[in-house]
Amino acid sequence: MSEQASEPPRVAVRRPHRADARRNFDALLDAARDAFAEHGAGASLEDIARRAGVGIGTLYRNFPTRQDLFDSVYVGEIEKLCDAARDAADLPAWEALVAWLRHFVSYMATKRALYESLNRDSEMFRSCRVAMYAAAEPLLARAQQSGAARADASFDDVLRLVSGITSAAFVDDEQRERVLGFALDGLRTGPA
Amino acid sequence: MSEQASEPPRVAVRRPHRADARRNFDALLDAARDAFAEHGAGASLEDIARRAGVGIGTLYRNFPTRQDLFDSVYVGEIEKLCDAARDAADLPAWEALVAWLRHFVSYMATKRALYESLNRDSEMFRSCRVAMYAAAEPLLARAQQSGAARADASFDDVLRLVSGITSAAFVDDEQRERVLGFALDGLRTGPA
């Protein structure tokens, strides 16, 4: 537990060696990402295979259970979020936090399934959360130390405050931006 | 269109005359409310009939389509929210708004299906939204006129800001309360 919790877990599934197999593997992951985004975690596996242009058997050979497939997609997405946190680290404290949150919001906007999983409980999800928190939590800490962000908010609080904005279908980007602005204002060192 | 848009629409379905039929009708509505809350708008109709302790045929006689059933539940919930807005009207401006939003959040907390529908587009949902907005929007207007709430937020903005908080499974009520507080602070007449 104490070694380094900052890497998303490896998945049980391995990318195949043969060229055609690898093509199918990647196509499946892409199709699954889309399908999960569109229909949530319960998307039809046969549909995913169809989208990927492979037989249902190929899907099951690569990902024996729905969970395996979902996990693979999920870990990939979390990795991207971790990278974004690293990228933001160069900016000044408050801007860095805002930049990452903005990324988080627009990134999750269409990823319904990903969002659903934020609250799910399993070894898998737990360690993904740990990795993401480890990558992005320092941004909040810095913003708090610099006095820009209120001290009584935990990183978990912030994510929940903001992640709702993620899942609503906004009229336009302008509105989403405005609403996110409200949330961020609530996060600034407040009046009281 | 211009008469009065402040009442939720009547549903196509009517409560039966016979006593036993009425019992079943109500049991179905209750079961459906639970099922939709638990599994979202796609909950199994056979399961709903089972929960209500009636045959599947009875469900279909009362609610010919899934939409009819869903609409009936939905309208009922919206009505409650409208009532809550009327109740809050007695309080001072800012407190009234906060009271209703608090109600909105805790009320929707478990109602996943209801939440999903906030963004859905149909005659039905549109007029429900109109009714709810008509009931609760004045609370925001008052809070803005009194100078407590920032003027650049529309009621729609506020709902979206807050409705996200609704759908996240919080660790405990205390956290939800805290996060809602952040959102509300962001809504107050701001620093800039």
Place this chain on the structure above:
DNA sequence: ACCATAACGGAGGCATGCCTCCGCTACAAC
């Protein structure tokens, strides 16, 4: 008390999704 009939409930046909199994294909190692 009777009975016309509104209401009941579940069997069953159809569609869709899950997953296994196995005969066929084509890659890559030689």
Place this chain on the structure above:
DNA sequence: GTTGTAGCGGAGGCATGCCTCCGTTATGGT
């Protein structure tokens, strides 16, 4: 090129959900 084998794909069995239809039940008016 040949060939052993990893990989392919879809038929098909099972489960579940949707919805219709109709023989049975029991309510409420008389």
